[in-house]
Amino acid sequence: MRSEPLDAVRGLAISMVVACHYFGFQFGVLGVDLFFVLSGYLIGGILLDSRDQPAYFRSFYGRRAFRILPLYWLLLAVATPPHWGYYLFFAQAIPWVQHGYPFNEPAFITWSLAIEEQFYLLLPALIFWLPRRWLVRVLWCGVLLAPVWRWGLSYYLADLSWEYLLPGRLDDLFGGVLIACYMRGYCRSRLLWGALACGAPLLDVAYWIAIEPFAPMSIVALICCAITASAASTKQRVMFRPLIWAGRRCYALYLFHIVVINALDGHTEYPAYVALPLICILAEISWRTIEAPLIRYAKKRFAPTVQLETIAGEATAKGLSREDAYPRKL
Template identity: 65%
Template sequence: MSSLRSDSLTRSEPIDALRGVAIMAVIARHYFQFKYGMLGVDLFFVISGFLIGGILLDGREQPGYFSSFYGRRAFRILPLYWLLLVIATPEHWGYYLFFMQAVPWLQFGYPLTEPTFVTWTLAIEEQFYLILPVLIFWLPRRWLIRALWAGVLLAPVWRWLLHAYAPDLSWEFLLPGRLDELFGGVLLACYMRGYCRSKIVWGSLACVPAICDVAYAMAFSPFSFLSIAALTCCIIVWAGANMERTRLLRPFLWPGRRCYALYLFHMIVLDVFLYFDFGFYAGFIAFPIICIMAEISWRVIEAPLIGYAKTRFARAQQPAIISTAGAV
C-alpha cells in the first residue's frame, strides 16, 4: 500500500491521526458535553481490531507468536493502567487488576461517575486479546473469516439479549455488544491483505447488522445504532489507511500518539477541578493539564517501556501493512 510508510513496525500517520480524532471526541464529550463524542469509542474499537488483527495476521507463521504479542501488549497497557488503579483506588479494585470489573458492575450497577469507569473499554480490549490470537493462530483462513463474520452479524442479537435480560447498559459495556466493531476492524485488516473473495458478498454482509438495528428501532423503539456506527467507523478507517495526503490530519497526530494516557487520566483531572467548583470552566482548565501529563507519561513511562518491549520481544521483519505503538 503506497500510503503506508514502513519502518521496523510500519507506522501509519493517518491511523494515528484517526486515533487522535477519537480521543479528542471522547474528551470533548466529557469536558464540553459534545453530544456525539462517544463515537470516538466506536472508532477506537474499530482501529484496535484493524491494528491488532493486522499484527496477528502478519505474525501467525512466525515463532514466538503468542509471547511476542502478549509481551508487547503487557508492557504497553499494564504500567499506566496499574498506575491509574493506585491513584484512583476504585471499589472492588481486585477485579480491576485482572480486567474483570464487569463482575461487580453487573451485581452492584455501573459506576458511571467514577473516573476509573473509563476502564470498561480496556476490559473489553483485554478479553478481545484473549480471543483473537487463538482464532487467528488455529483457524484456517476460510473458518477464520466465517468466525469473524459470525461475531459481526450476531453483535446486534447480543445487544438485544443483554438489553432485555441483563442490567441496564450491559449491551453497551460488555464485549458481545462490541463484536461488530472489533471483528469489523479485523475483517478490514483481512480485506486489505487479500482475504476477500467477493467484494459484493462482504459489502452485503457488512450492511446486515446496520439494517437489523434500523428494523428493530422501527418495529419496537429506538435502542441502539452501534452497528451503523461500526460500519461508518470501518469506512473511515479504510479511507484513512488508503489516504495519500495527510496534511489535514496532522494536527491530530500528537493526541493520537499520546491517546492512552489522555484516555486513562482525563476524567481524574476533570474531577479535581469539578471538586473545587470550577463549574463551566473546569474542562477548559483541565484540558491543557492533561495534555502536559500525557506528554510526560509518553516520555518518561510509555516510550521507554515500548522500546524495551520491542527489543525483549523482537519478531521477524514483516512486509505488511500497519502496526503502531499501541492501541487503546
C-alpha cells in the first residue's frame, strides 16, 4: 500500500531539485537530502519486514534491478558520458575524483543514484546479519561519523567530494533507516535516541565555530528526518494531488530533466518554461509504458517464497489457478 503523505514528500523533493536546475532555486539542492532520508526509511522498512523471509536478497535485488536499471541504462544511452564503463557499475565517482567532476554533463545527475546503489549493497547485509542491538549501534555510528567523513573528504579531496560520496551522506540514509527502526519498536530509550539525533548537528556547529565555516549538513539531515517521520506517521489523506503525481513519477523527472533543458537551450528564449511541461509529459509516458509495468512484473516475479505459498493456498481455496491469483494479490 502506497502512502500518499510520503509520495507528497517525494514530490516536494523532486520539485525542489527541478526548481534548482530550471529556475535557480538556491535551496533546491536540499531536495536530494530529502530523497536520501526517504530512501533510507522506505528501503530500511522493506528490509526489516522481510529479513526472516526466504529469498531475502533475491527478492530485494530483483525488484530494485527492475525499478532502477531500465531508465538508468536509457539515460546512459542518451547522454553517453565519458568513462561510461564506470557508470554501468555505479562507480562513476572513481573517474570523477581522478579527473574532476563533470558538473555540466547531463549524466552527472546520477551521482545521487550511485550513492543510493552503494547504499543498497551495504544495508541488506547489515540488516540480515546483525542482531537488532548491533544494527541500531552501527546505524547510529554511521550518523555520528558522517560529519567527520565530510570534514576529512573536504580536507583531502577537491571539488566538494564529500557531497558526492557515500560516507558523507550516511546521516541522511542511516537516519531514514533509524526512523523505520523506531516505528518497529527498536527504540529502548527515547531520551537516548533524542540525544544521539542532536549529536551530529552539534558536531557540525562546533566545527563551524571552532575551526572554520562548513556546510551544516547534519542539521539538514535532522530536518529531513523530522519531515519524513511526520509524513510516515500521519494517517490523513493528502489533498495536494500535483505533489503526489510528481512523487510517483519522480525517477524519470530526476533522470531526464537536465537532458530536456539542455536539448532546448539555445532553441527558445525561455527554455525552463518549455522544458517543464515537456519533462512532465515524458515522465507520465515513462511511468505508464516502462516503470509501472516493470514494477508489477517484478512484484510478481520476485515475491518472497512465503508470500507466494500463501497466495497459492488462498487461490486453491477459492478454486483459482496460481496464474489467476498472483495478479490479484500483487
